[in-house]
Amino acid sequence: MTDAVTLDAVDLSYGPRSVLSQFTLRLAPGSFTALLGPNGAGKSTVFNLIAGLLRPDSGEVRVMGKSTSHSRAGLRHVGMVFQQSALDLELSVVQNLRYFAGLHGMKNPNSEIERLLAQLGLEGREGSSVRDLNGGHRRRLEIARALLPSPEILLLDEPTSGLDPASKQAIVDAVHAMSAQGVTVLWITHLLDELWPEDDVIVMQAGQVVSRGSFAELGGAKGLSEHYAGHERPQL
Amino acid sequence: MMTAFKAIVIRELLRFLHQRERFLAALVRPLVWLFIFGAGFRAALGLSIIPPYETYIKYETYIVPGLCAMIVLFNAMQSSLSMVYDREMGSMRLLLTAPVPRWWILLAKLIASAFVSVLQCVVFLVIAWMFDIRMPLGGYGAVLPALFLVGLMLGAMGLFLSSMITRLQNFAGVMNFVIFPMFFLSTALYPLWRMQENAPHIASVVVWNPFTYAVELVRFALYQKLELNALIWVCACTCGFFLLSLWGYDPGKSLFSRKVR
Numbered sequence: 001m002t003d004a005v006t007l008d009a010v011d012l013s014y015g016p017r018s019v020l021s022q023f024t025l026r027l028a029p030g031s032f033t034a035l036l037g038p039n040g041a042g043k044s045t046v047f048n049l050i051a052g053l054l055r056p057d058s059g060e061v062r063v064m065g066k067s068t069s070h071s072r073a074g075l076r077h078v079g080m081v082f083q084q085s086a087l088d089l090e091l092s093v094v095q096n097l098r099y100f101a102g103l104h105g106m107k108n109p110n111s112e113i114e115r116l117l118a119q120l121g122l123e124g125r126e127g128s129s130v131r132d133l134n135g136g137h138r139r140r141l142e143i144a145r146a147l148l149p150s151p152e153i154l155l156l157d158e159p160t161s162g163l164d165p166a167s168k169q170a171i172v173d174a175v176h177a178m179s180a181q182g183v184t185v186l187w188i189t190h191l192l193d194e195l196w197p198e199d200d201v202i203v204m205q206a207g208q209v210v211s212r213g214s215f216a217e218l219g220g221a222k223g224l225s226e227h228y229a230g231h232e233r234p235q236l
Numbered sequence: 237m238m239t240a241f242k243a244i245v246i247r248e249l250l251r252f253l254h255q256r257e258r259f260l261a262a263l264v265r266p267l268v269w270l271f272i273f274g275a276g277f278r279a280a281l282g283l284s285i286i287p288p289y290e291t292y293i294k295y296e297t298y299i300v301p302g303l304c305a306m307i308v309l310f311n312a313m314q315s316s317l318s319m320v321y322d323r324e325m326g327s328m329r330l331l332l333t334a335p336v337p338r339w340w341i342l343l344a345k346l347i348a349s350a351f352v353s354v355l356q357c358v359v360f361l362v363i364a365w366m367f368d369i370r371m372p373l374g375g376y377g378a379v380l381p382a383l384f385l386v387g388l389m390l391g392a393m394g395l396f397l398s399s400m401i402t403r404l405q406n407f408a409g410v411m412n413f414v415i416f417p418m419f420f421l422s423t424a425l426y427p428l429w430r431m432q433e434n435a436p437h438i439a440s441v442v443v444w445n446p447f448t449y450a451v452e453l454v455r456f457a458l459y460q461k462l463e464l465n466a467l468i469w470v471c472a473c474t475c476g477f478f479l480l481s482l483w484g485y486d487p488g489k490s491l492f493s494r495k496v497r
Contacts, residue, residue, distance in 0.1 A: 051333045055487045076335035084326040090251045102243020103334035 002065040004029045004153050004184035005050055010059035012045060019045050020207040023059070027186060029152075032179040034195050034215070035188045036224065037204035043188045044083060046204075047157050050186070051080055063153065076104060079151030081142050081159040083188075087130045093117070093141055094126040097148060104149040116144040119174075121167070135162035143171060154178065157188045168194070192221040240336045241344045248348035251318070262310060262356050263363070266303035270296055270364060277425070286427055288459035296369045300361070301455035302424025304379070305447065307360055308353040308387050313415055315349040316394030320401050332485070339482055342395055346478070349394070350387025357383050375458040382457035386450040389470050392477035393446075399484025422448040423455075446473040 005027040012020045019042050027033055035043045048054040049061050052068045052075055060067055063074030087096055094113060101109035117123050120140040130138065139162045146154060154175065160168040172194045179185045187194070195201065197216040201224070202209055211218060218224055252258065278295035289298075322328040331341055361376060371379075397410060421438065422445050431439040442448050449469035456463040 051329070053329060053332060053487060072335050072337060074335075075333055078333075080329075080333060082326060082329055084329075086326045086328075086330045088247070088251075088322075088327050088330075089325070090254050091247065095247075095250060099243050099247045100330060102246070103240050103330070103336070105237075105239045105335070107239055 001029060003027060003062070004031075004064060005186065006060070006062040007046065007049060007056075008060045008062070010049065010056040010061065012049070012054065012056050018207065020049075020056075023207060023209070025202070025209070027153075027184050029184055030179060030182045031200055032176060032185045032187065032196075032198075033200040033202060035186060035202050035204060036190070036192075037210075040206075041204040042207040043204055044157055045207075047080075047082075047155055047186070047188060050155055051075070051078070076149070077152040079146035079149060079154045081146045081154075081156045083157040083161075085138055085142065087138060087141060087145075089129070089131045092127050092129055093122060093133070096130060096141065097145060100145045101148055106149060109148065112148060112150075113144075116147055120144050136164060136167060139163055140167065151183065153184045153186070155186050158190070159187070160189075160191065160194060192224055195221075237336050237340055240334055241340065241347075244331070244341065244344035245348040245351070248315075248345065248352060252352050258314065259356065262307055262314075263360060265310065266307055266360055267363065269303055269306070270299065270369070271367070274299055286429065288456045288461045288463075294369070296364075297371075298427070299425055300364055300369060300371070301458055302419075302422070302451045304357045304360065304383060304454050305386055305390075305422075305424060305451045306419055307356050308350075308383065308450070309390050309415060309419065309447065311353040311356060312349060312387070312390035312394035313397075313410065315345070315352075315391060316398040316401075316410075317404075317407050319345075319395065319398035320404050320407060323398075324404050332487075338485055342478070342481055342485060346388055346391045346395060349391040350384050353387040353391070354380060354383045371458045372460060374460045378460045379454060379457040382453045385467075385470050385474070386454060389446065389450060389474040389477065392474050392481055395481035396477050396484055399481055418445060418447040421445050422451055424451050446470070449473075 003026045005025070007023055007025040010020050010023045011018070023042070023046070025046065035046065037043050045054065049056060050063060050068070052072060055069055060069070062068070064077050066074040068074060088099065091099065097113045097116075098109060101113070106112070117126065120143060122137060122140055122144065125133070125137065130141065133141065139159070143159060146156070156175070160171055163171065175185055175187070176196060189195075195215045197214065197220065199215045201211075201213060201215050201218050203211040203218070203224070215224075219226070274296040319328065322331070332338065334341060361379075364370075397414065401407060401410065421441050423442065424447070428439060428442060428448075431442060446469060449466040452463050453466040453470050456466065
Protein backbone atom coordinates (compact mmCIF):
# COMPACT_ATOMS: atom_id res chain seq x y z
CA MET A 1 0.00 0.00 0.00
CA THR A 2 1.28 3.50 -0.83
CA ASP A 3 2.35 5.53 2.17
CA ALA A 4 0.20 8.57 2.84
CA VAL A 5 3.31 10.71 3.33
CA THR A 6 6.90 9.95 2.45
CA LEU A 7 10.02 12.01 3.04
CA ASP A 8 12.88 10.23 1.39
CA ALA A 9 16.47 11.16 2.34
CA VAL A 10 15.61 14.83 2.54
CA ASP A 11 18.31 17.45 2.99
CA LEU A 12 17.37 21.04 3.71
CA SER A 13 19.36 23.99 4.90
CA TYR A 14 18.67 27.63 5.63
CA GLY A 15 21.75 29.26 4.22
CA PRO A 16 24.77 27.64 5.83
CA ARG A 17 22.68 26.03 8.62
CA SER A 18 21.61 22.47 7.91
CA VAL A 19 18.12 21.84 9.30
CA LEU A 20 17.41 18.35 8.00
CA SER A 21 20.02 15.88 6.92
CA GLN A 22 19.07 12.66 5.09
CA PHE A 23 15.74 12.82 6.89
CA THR A 24 13.40 9.93 6.14
CA LEU A 25 9.81 9.58 7.31
CA ARG A 26 6.95 7.36 6.26
CA LEU A 27 3.38 7.71 7.47
CA ALA A 28 1.12 4.75 6.81
CA PRO A 29 -2.50 5.48 5.83
CA GLY A 30 -4.68 5.84 8.92
CA SER A 31 -1.74 6.19 11.32
CA PHE A 32 -1.60 8.72 14.15
CA THR A 33 1.95 10.00 14.48
CA ALA A 34 3.11 12.54 17.02
CA LEU A 35 6.22 14.53 16.22
CA LEU A 36 8.04 15.68 19.33
CA GLY A 37 11.28 17.47 19.90
CA PRO A 38 12.82 20.58 21.37
CA ASN A 39 12.45 23.96 19.71
CA GLY A 40 14.52 24.12 16.54
CA ALA A 41 14.56 20.35 16.10
CA GLY A 42 13.05 20.68 12.61
CA LYS A 43 9.42 19.68 13.31
CA SER A 44 7.84 22.68 11.61
CA THR A 45 10.26 22.30 8.72
CA VAL A 46 8.93 18.77 8.20
CA PHE A 47 5.41 20.21 8.27
CA ASN A 48 6.30 22.90 5.71
CA LEU A 49 7.93 20.34 3.42
CA ILE A 50 4.83 18.15 3.41
CA ALA A 51 2.64 21.23 2.91
CA GLY A 52 4.68 22.22 -0.16
CA LEU A 53 5.81 25.49 1.43
CA LEU A 54 9.42 24.37 1.25
CA ARG A 55 11.23 22.36 -1.35
CA PRO A 56 14.06 20.07 -0.24
CA ASP A 57 17.61 20.74 -1.40
CA SER A 58 17.79 17.02 -2.19
CA GLY A 59 15.62 13.98 -1.60
CA GLU A 60 11.90 13.75 -2.27
CA VAL A 61 8.62 14.50 -0.52
CA ARG A 62 5.53 12.55 -1.64
CA VAL A 63 1.94 13.00 -0.55
CA MET A 64 -0.41 10.17 -1.51
CA GLY A 65 2.36 8.89 -3.77
CA LYS A 66 2.73 12.18 -5.67
CA SER A 67 5.88 14.27 -5.45
CA THR A 68 5.11 17.74 -4.08
CA SER A 69 7.88 19.12 -6.31
CA HIS A 70 6.00 18.18 -9.46
CA SER A 71 2.34 18.39 -8.58
CA ARG A 72 0.22 20.13 -6.00
CA ALA A 73 -2.68 17.76 -6.58
CA GLY A 74 -1.71 15.69 -3.54
CA LEU A 75 -2.43 18.70 -1.32
CA ARG A 76 -6.14 18.30 -2.13
CA HIS A 77 -6.15 15.46 0.40
CA VAL A 78 -4.40 17.41 3.15
CA GLY A 79 -5.93 19.48 5.95
CA MET A 80 -3.55 21.70 7.89
CA VAL A 81 -3.52 23.62 11.12
CA PHE A 82 -0.49 25.87 11.23
CA GLN A 83 1.35 26.84 14.38
CA GLN A 84 0.78 30.49 13.50
CA SER A 85 -2.77 31.55 12.66
CA ALA A 86 -3.55 31.52 8.95
CA LEU A 87 -6.94 33.22 9.14
CA ASP A 88 -7.87 36.30 7.16
CA LEU A 89 -8.65 38.94 9.77
CA GLU A 90 -10.53 41.07 7.23
CA LEU A 91 -13.14 38.37 6.63
CA SER A 92 -15.87 36.88 8.78
CA VAL A 93 -15.91 33.33 10.12
CA VAL A 94 -18.05 31.98 7.30
CA GLN A 95 -16.22 34.01 4.64
CA ASN A 96 -12.94 32.48 5.79
CA LEU A 97 -14.37 28.98 5.45
CA ARG A 98 -15.98 29.68 2.06
CA TYR A 99 -12.71 31.12 0.80
CA PHE A 100 -10.82 28.02 1.87
CA ALA A 101 -13.50 25.74 0.43
CA GLY A 102 -13.16 27.57 -2.87
CA LEU A 103 -9.38 27.14 -2.85
CA HIS A 104 -9.96 23.42 -2.46
CA GLY A 105 -12.48 23.29 -5.30
CA MET A 106 -15.55 22.72 -3.10
CA LYS A 107 -18.57 24.09 -4.95
CA ASN A 108 -21.34 23.78 -2.34
CA PRO A 109 -19.66 23.86 1.05
CA ASN A 110 -22.47 25.50 3.06
CA SER A 111 -23.93 22.39 4.69
CA GLU A 112 -20.46 21.11 5.62
CA ILE A 113 -19.56 24.55 7.02
CA GLU A 114 -22.72 24.57 9.15
CA ARG A 115 -21.96 21.08 10.45
CA LEU A 116 -18.37 21.90 11.39
CA LEU A 117 -19.27 25.20 13.05
CA ALA A 118 -21.81 23.36 15.20
CA GLN A 119 -19.34 20.55 15.95
CA LEU A 120 -16.68 23.02 17.07
CA GLY A 121 -18.99 25.22 19.09
CA LEU A 122 -18.89 28.17 16.71
CA GLU A 123 -22.57 28.26 15.78
CA GLY A 124 -24.01 31.76 16.00
CA ARG A 125 -20.65 33.30 15.12
CA GLU A 126 -20.90 32.82 11.37
CA GLY A 127 -21.00 36.55 10.63
CA SER A 128 -18.47 37.59 13.29
CA SER A 129 -15.27 39.16 12.09
CA VAL A 130 -12.29 36.93 12.84
CA ARG A 131 -10.66 40.02 14.33
CA ASP A 132 -13.32 39.93 17.08
CA LEU A 133 -12.82 36.25 18.01
CA ASN A 134 -10.74 35.29 21.03
CA GLY A 135 -7.71 33.03 20.68
CA GLY A 136 -9.56 29.83 21.51
CA HIS A 137 -12.32 30.47 18.98
CA ARG A 138 -9.79 31.35 16.31
CA ARG A 139 -8.07 28.04 16.96
CA ARG A 140 -11.38 26.19 16.62
CA LEU A 141 -11.99 27.98 13.35
CA GLU A 142 -8.54 26.89 12.13
CA ILE A 143 -9.46 23.30 12.97
CA ALA A 144 -12.85 23.62 11.23
CA ARG A 145 -11.04 24.90 8.16
CA ALA A 146 -8.61 21.98 8.19
CA LEU A 147 -11.48 19.49 8.39
CA LEU A 148 -13.60 21.20 5.72
CA PRO A 149 -12.35 19.34 2.63
CA SER A 150 -12.74 15.94 4.42
CA PRO A 151 -8.98 15.38 4.32
CA GLU A 152 -7.28 12.01 4.12
CA ILE A 153 -4.22 13.50 5.81
CA LEU A 154 -4.24 15.96 8.70
CA LEU A 155 -1.16 18.00 9.56
CA LEU A 156 -1.48 19.73 12.90
CA ASP A 157 1.23 21.97 14.33
CA GLU A 158 0.45 22.52 18.02
CA PRO A 159 -3.28 22.60 17.27
CA THR A 160 -4.51 22.93 20.83
CA SER A 161 -2.51 25.98 21.85
CA GLY A 162 -4.86 28.59 23.31
CA LEU A 163 -7.69 26.14 23.96
CA ASP A 164 -9.25 25.54 27.35
CA PRO A 165 -8.80 22.00 28.80
CA ALA A 166 -12.29 20.80 27.80
CA SER A 167 -11.96 22.06 24.21
CA LYS A 168 -8.47 20.65 24.02
CA GLN A 169 -9.65 17.21 25.12
CA ALA A 170 -12.53 17.33 22.65
CA ILE A 171 -10.12 18.10 19.78
CA VAL A 172 -7.68 15.38 20.85
CA ASP A 173 -10.49 12.82 21.02
CA ALA A 174 -12.03 13.93 17.72
CA VAL A 175 -8.73 13.70 15.83
CA HIS A 176 -7.97 10.27 17.30
CA ALA A 177 -11.45 9.16 16.22
CA MET A 178 -10.75 10.43 12.70
CA SER A 179 -7.49 8.51 12.68
CA ALA A 180 -9.40 5.35 13.67
CA GLN A 181 -11.62 5.96 10.63
CA GLY A 182 -8.61 6.01 8.28
CA VAL A 183 -7.38 9.61 8.31
CA THR A 184 -3.59 9.88 8.54
CA VAL A 185 -2.58 12.30 11.27
CA LEU A 186 0.73 14.06 11.89
CA TRP A 187 0.44 15.88 15.21
CA ILE A 188 3.25 18.20 16.28
CA THR A 189 3.15 18.96 19.98
CA HIS A 190 5.04 19.51 23.19
CA LEU A 191 2.07 18.42 25.31
CA LEU A 192 2.44 14.77 26.19
CA ASP A 193 -1.02 14.52 27.79
CA GLU A 194 -2.47 14.78 24.27
CA LEU A 195 -1.07 11.38 23.29
CA TRP A 196 -2.63 7.94 23.59
CA PRO A 197 -0.59 4.83 24.45
CA GLU A 198 -0.82 3.32 20.96
CA ASP A 199 0.14 6.54 19.13
CA ASP A 200 3.27 6.37 17.02
CA VAL A 201 5.77 8.85 18.45
CA ILE A 202 8.80 10.29 16.68
CA VAL A 203 11.29 12.30 18.68
CA MET A 204 13.45 14.68 16.66
CA GLN A 205 16.56 16.53 17.58
CA ALA A 206 18.76 18.70 15.38
CA GLY A 207 17.06 17.51 12.22
CA GLN A 208 17.36 13.81 13.01
CA VAL A 209 14.98 11.17 14.33
CA VAL A 210 16.42 10.11 17.68
CA SER A 211 13.61 7.77 18.82
CA ARG A 212 10.53 6.20 17.31
CA GLY A 213 8.00 3.88 18.85
CA SER A 214 4.58 3.84 20.38
CA PHE A 215 3.90 6.29 23.19
CA ALA A 216 3.75 3.35 25.60
CA GLU A 217 6.99 1.82 24.29
CA LEU A 218 8.85 5.10 24.79
CA GLY A 219 7.82 5.15 28.43
CA GLY A 220 4.71 7.30 28.18
CA ALA A 221 4.71 10.83 29.50
CA LYS A 222 7.28 10.04 32.19
CA GLY A 223 9.79 8.42 29.87
CA LEU A 224 9.45 11.13 27.23
CA SER A 225 9.72 13.89 29.82
CA GLU A 226 13.08 12.49 30.83
CA HIS A 227 14.03 12.26 27.19
CA TYR A 228 13.15 15.91 26.71
CA ALA A 229 14.96 16.94 29.87
CA GLY A 230 18.13 15.38 28.52
CA HIS A 231 17.93 17.43 25.35
CA GLU A 232 16.50 20.73 26.37
CA ARG A 233 17.05 22.42 29.64
CA PRO A 234 16.71 26.15 29.28
CA GLN A 235 19.44 28.19 30.96
CA LEU A 236 17.62 30.84 32.96
CA MET B 237 -9.29 25.49 -10.78
CA MET B 238 -12.09 27.93 -11.66
CA THR B 239 -13.58 27.53 -8.17
CA ALA B 240 -10.23 28.50 -6.64
CA PHE B 241 -9.98 31.42 -9.06
CA LYS B 242 -13.45 32.63 -8.07
CA ALA B 243 -12.63 32.24 -4.37
CA ILE B 244 -9.50 34.40 -4.67
CA VAL B 245 -11.28 37.11 -6.68
CA ILE B 246 -14.24 37.22 -4.25
CA ARG B 247 -11.87 37.41 -1.29
CA GLU B 248 -10.01 40.36 -2.80
CA LEU B 249 -13.29 42.17 -3.52
CA LEU B 250 -14.57 41.51 0.01
CA ARG B 251 -11.34 42.80 1.50
CA PHE B 252 -11.60 45.91 -0.65
CA LEU B 253 -15.21 46.48 0.42
CA HIS B 254 -14.29 45.99 4.08
CA GLN B 255 -11.54 48.60 3.80
CA ARG B 256 -13.58 51.70 2.92
CA GLU B 257 -10.80 54.02 4.04
CA ARG B 258 -8.55 52.38 1.43
CA PHE B 259 -11.05 53.32 -1.27
CA LEU B 260 -11.30 56.90 -0.02
CA ALA B 261 -7.53 57.26 0.21
CA ALA B 262 -7.18 55.92 -3.31
CA LEU B 263 -9.55 58.63 -4.56
CA VAL B 264 -8.38 61.57 -2.47
CA ARG B 265 -4.79 61.37 -3.73
CA PRO B 266 -5.51 61.84 -7.47
CA LEU B 267 -8.29 64.34 -6.74
CA VAL B 268 -5.82 66.51 -4.82
CA TRP B 269 -3.50 66.36 -7.82
CA LEU B 270 -6.31 67.12 -10.20
CA PHE B 271 -7.89 70.08 -8.45
CA ILE B 272 -5.04 71.62 -6.45
CA PHE B 273 -1.82 70.81 -8.26
CA GLY B 274 -3.64 70.95 -11.60
CA ALA B 275 -4.79 74.50 -10.94
CA GLY B 276 -1.29 75.59 -9.96
CA PHE B 277 0.53 73.84 -12.79
CA ARG B 278 -1.94 75.12 -15.40
CA ALA B 279 -0.55 78.61 -14.96
CA ALA B 280 3.07 77.50 -15.15
CA LEU B 281 2.94 74.92 -17.94
CA GLY B 282 1.89 75.54 -21.52
CA LEU B 283 0.80 72.59 -23.62
CA SER B 284 1.00 72.40 -27.39
CA ILE B 285 -1.23 70.17 -29.49
CA ILE B 286 0.27 66.70 -29.35
CA PRO B 287 -1.34 63.35 -30.20
CA PRO B 288 -3.86 62.12 -29.26
CA TYR B 289 -5.21 65.65 -28.72
CA GLU B 290 -6.56 67.52 -31.73
CA THR B 291 -6.98 70.86 -30.07
CA TYR B 292 -5.68 72.78 -27.09
CA ILE B 293 -6.64 71.14 -23.82
CA LYS B 294 -6.67 72.21 -20.21
CA TYR B 295 -3.80 70.99 -18.03
CA GLU B 296 -6.32 69.10 -15.89
CA THR B 297 -7.42 67.16 -18.96
CA TYR B 298 -3.81 66.34 -19.74
CA ILE B 299 -3.08 64.84 -16.33
CA VAL B 300 -6.25 62.69 -16.06
CA PRO B 301 -4.63 59.62 -17.76
CA GLY B 302 -1.56 59.95 -15.54
CA LEU B 303 -3.73 60.16 -12.46
CA CYS B 304 -5.68 57.08 -13.56
CA ALA B 305 -2.35 55.25 -13.89
CA MET B 306 -1.39 56.64 -10.47
CA ILE B 307 -4.53 55.10 -8.95
CA VAL B 308 -3.61 51.77 -10.52
CA LEU B 309 -0.01 52.08 -9.33
CA PHE B 310 -1.01 52.79 -5.74
CA ASN B 311 -3.59 49.99 -5.78
CA ALA B 312 -0.96 47.58 -7.09
CA MET B 313 1.38 48.64 -4.31
CA GLN B 314 -1.46 48.28 -1.79
CA SER B 315 -2.07 44.77 -3.07
CA SER B 316 1.64 44.06 -2.83
CA LEU B 317 1.67 45.41 0.72
CA SER B 318 -1.24 43.14 1.63
CA MET B 319 0.75 40.15 0.29
CA VAL B 320 3.66 41.06 2.57
CA TYR B 321 1.20 41.56 5.44
CA ASP B 322 -0.44 38.19 4.71
CA ARG B 323 2.95 36.56 4.80
CA GLU B 324 3.84 38.18 8.11
CA MET B 325 0.42 37.29 9.60
CA GLY B 326 0.51 33.73 8.25
CA SER B 327 -2.58 33.79 6.02
CA MET B 328 -0.36 33.58 2.93
CA ARG B 329 0.28 29.93 3.80
CA LEU B 330 -3.32 29.13 3.08
CA LEU B 331 -3.02 30.47 -0.42
CA LEU B 332 0.30 28.78 -1.09
CA THR B 333 -0.87 25.37 0.12
CA ALA B 334 -3.97 25.36 -2.08
CA PRO B 335 -4.05 22.33 -4.39
CA VAL B 336 -3.83 24.42 -7.55
CA PRO B 337 -0.75 25.50 -9.47
CA ARG B 338 0.99 28.47 -7.95
CA TRP B 339 0.95 30.42 -11.24
CA TRP B 340 -2.84 30.11 -11.24
CA ILE B 341 -3.06 31.49 -7.70
CA LEU B 342 -0.85 34.46 -8.58
CA LEU B 343 -2.78 35.08 -11.79
CA ALA B 344 -6.06 35.13 -9.87
CA LYS B 345 -4.59 37.61 -7.38
CA LEU B 346 -3.38 39.74 -10.26
CA ILE B 347 -6.71 39.79 -12.07
CA ALA B 348 -8.59 40.60 -8.86
CA SER B 349 -6.22 43.47 -8.11
CA ALA B 350 -6.55 44.84 -11.68
CA PHE B 351 -10.33 44.64 -11.44
CA VAL B 352 -10.34 46.66 -8.20
CA SER B 353 -8.05 49.25 -9.85
CA VAL B 354 -10.45 49.65 -12.77
CA LEU B 355 -13.36 50.19 -10.35
CA GLN B 356 -11.42 52.95 -8.58
CA CYS B 357 -10.51 54.63 -11.86
CA VAL B 358 -14.13 54.57 -13.03
CA VAL B 359 -15.20 56.43 -9.89
CA PHE B 360 -12.34 58.94 -10.39
CA LEU B 361 -13.33 59.54 -14.04
CA VAL B 362 -16.96 60.07 -13.02
CA ILE B 363 -15.90 62.69 -10.43
CA ALA B 364 -13.66 64.41 -13.01
CA TRP B 365 -16.57 64.40 -15.49
CA MET B 366 -18.82 66.00 -12.88
CA PHE B 367 -16.28 68.83 -12.59
CA ASP B 368 -16.29 69.33 -16.34
CA ILE B 369 -13.02 67.53 -17.06
CA ARG B 370 -14.41 65.41 -19.85
CA MET B 371 -13.15 63.01 -22.49
CA PRO B 372 -14.96 61.84 -25.64
CA LEU B 373 -17.85 59.61 -24.57
CA GLY B 374 -16.57 56.55 -26.43
CA GLY B 375 -13.25 56.93 -24.64
CA TYR B 376 -14.82 55.96 -21.35
CA GLY B 377 -15.55 52.52 -22.78
CA ALA B 378 -12.27 52.18 -24.67
CA VAL B 379 -10.20 53.02 -21.61
CA LEU B 380 -11.50 50.08 -19.54
CA PRO B 381 -9.39 47.36 -21.23
CA ALA B 382 -6.40 49.72 -21.23
CA LEU B 383 -6.79 50.31 -17.49
CA PHE B 384 -7.16 46.58 -16.94
CA LEU B 385 -3.94 45.89 -18.86
CA VAL B 386 -2.12 48.58 -16.92
CA GLY B 387 -3.54 47.02 -13.74
CA LEU B 388 -2.07 43.66 -14.76
CA MET B 389 1.34 45.18 -15.48
CA LEU B 390 1.62 47.18 -12.28
CA GLY B 391 0.00 44.37 -10.27
CA ALA B 392 2.60 41.91 -11.60
CA MET B 393 5.32 44.37 -10.62
CA GLY B 394 3.77 44.59 -7.15
CA LEU B 395 3.65 40.79 -6.89
CA PHE B 396 7.31 40.58 -7.74
CA LEU B 397 8.19 43.26 -5.20
CA SER B 398 6.14 41.48 -2.53
CA SER B 399 8.15 38.31 -3.10
CA MET B 400 11.37 40.25 -2.54
CA ILE B 401 10.35 42.32 0.49
CA THR B 402 11.02 40.39 3.67
CA ARG B 403 9.45 42.72 6.21
CA LEU B 404 6.47 45.02 6.32
CA GLN B 405 8.64 47.83 7.66
CA ASN B 406 10.73 47.75 4.48
CA PHE B 407 7.72 48.73 2.45
CA ALA B 408 8.24 52.43 3.11
CA GLY B 409 11.39 52.11 1.02
CA VAL B 410 9.30 50.94 -1.90
CA MET B 411 7.39 54.21 -1.78
CA ASN B 412 10.61 56.20 -2.08
CA PHE B 413 12.45 54.02 -4.53
CA VAL B 414 9.67 52.69 -6.76
CA ILE B 415 6.41 54.62 -6.68
CA PHE B 416 7.64 58.21 -6.70
CA PRO B 417 10.44 57.78 -9.27
CA MET B 418 8.09 55.79 -11.52
CA PHE B 419 5.41 58.45 -11.32
CA PHE B 420 7.57 61.55 -11.67
CA LEU B 421 9.86 60.07 -14.33
CA SER B 422 6.93 59.54 -16.67
CA THR B 423 4.63 61.55 -18.90
CA ALA B 424 1.92 61.60 -16.22
CA LEU B 425 2.36 65.27 -15.33
CA TYR B 426 4.24 66.79 -18.27
CA PRO B 427 4.66 65.81 -21.91
CA LEU B 428 7.89 64.24 -23.07
CA TRP B 429 8.78 67.04 -25.50
CA ARG B 430 8.94 69.56 -22.68
CA MET B 431 11.32 67.36 -20.77
CA GLN B 432 13.44 66.74 -23.87
CA GLU B 433 13.80 70.50 -24.22
CA ASN B 434 14.60 71.25 -20.60
CA ALA B 435 16.16 68.08 -19.16
CA PRO B 436 17.25 65.67 -21.92
CA HIS B 437 18.95 63.29 -19.47
CA ILE B 438 15.75 62.88 -17.50
CA ALA B 439 13.79 62.50 -20.74
CA SER B 440 16.02 59.58 -21.72
CA VAL B 441 15.06 57.86 -18.45
CA VAL B 442 11.38 58.60 -19.05
CA VAL B 443 11.38 56.70 -22.36
CA TRP B 444 12.63 53.57 -20.54
CA ASN B 445 10.07 53.80 -17.76
CA PRO B 446 7.24 51.23 -18.21
CA PHE B 447 4.91 53.60 -16.35
CA THR B 448 5.29 56.13 -19.21
CA TYR B 449 3.79 53.56 -21.58
CA ALA B 450 1.03 52.73 -19.11
CA VAL B 451 0.09 56.43 -19.04
CA GLU B 452 0.23 56.78 -22.82
CA LEU B 453 -1.86 53.64 -23.37
CA VAL B 454 -4.55 55.10 -21.12
CA ARG B 455 -4.23 58.58 -22.67
CA PHE B 456 -4.73 57.31 -26.23
CA ALA B 457 -7.51 54.90 -25.19
CA LEU B 458 -9.43 57.80 -23.65
CA TYR B 459 -9.49 59.29 -27.16
CA GLN B 460 -10.37 55.91 -28.72
CA LYS B 461 -6.92 55.52 -30.23
CA LEU B 462 -4.45 52.69 -29.90
CA GLU B 463 -0.81 53.49 -29.16
CA LEU B 464 0.75 50.27 -30.40
CA ASN B 465 4.19 50.96 -28.96
CA ALA B 466 2.66 51.51 -25.52
CA LEU B 467 0.57 48.35 -25.85
CA ILE B 468 3.63 46.28 -26.70
CA TRP B 469 5.58 47.75 -23.78
CA VAL B 470 2.76 47.13 -21.33
CA CYS B 471 2.20 43.54 -22.50
CA ALA B 472 5.92 42.74 -22.48
CA CYS B 473 6.41 44.24 -19.00
CA THR B 474 3.35 42.36 -17.71
CA CYS B 475 4.82 39.06 -18.89
CA GLY B 476 8.27 39.94 -17.56
CA PHE B 477 7.07 40.99 -14.11
CA PHE B 478 4.74 37.99 -13.88
CA LEU B 479 7.55 35.57 -14.71
CA LEU B 480 9.73 37.26 -12.09
CA SER B 481 6.98 36.95 -9.49
CA LEU B 482 6.56 33.25 -10.33
CA TRP B 483 10.26 32.86 -9.69
CA GLY B 484 9.95 34.94 -6.53
CA TYR B 485 7.21 32.71 -5.13
CA ASP B 486 8.81 29.42 -6.14
CA PRO B 487 9.56 27.58 -2.88
CA GLY B 488 12.66 25.92 -4.31
CA LYS B 489 14.33 28.68 -6.25
CA SER B 490 13.88 31.92 -4.45
CA LEU B 491 14.37 33.70 -1.19
CA PHE B 492 10.71 32.99 -0.43
CA SER B 493 11.52 29.42 0.55
CA ARG B 494 13.45 30.76 3.49
CA LYS B 495 10.74 33.16 4.52
CA VAL B 496 7.84 30.83 5.14
CA ARG B 497 9.00 30.00 8.62
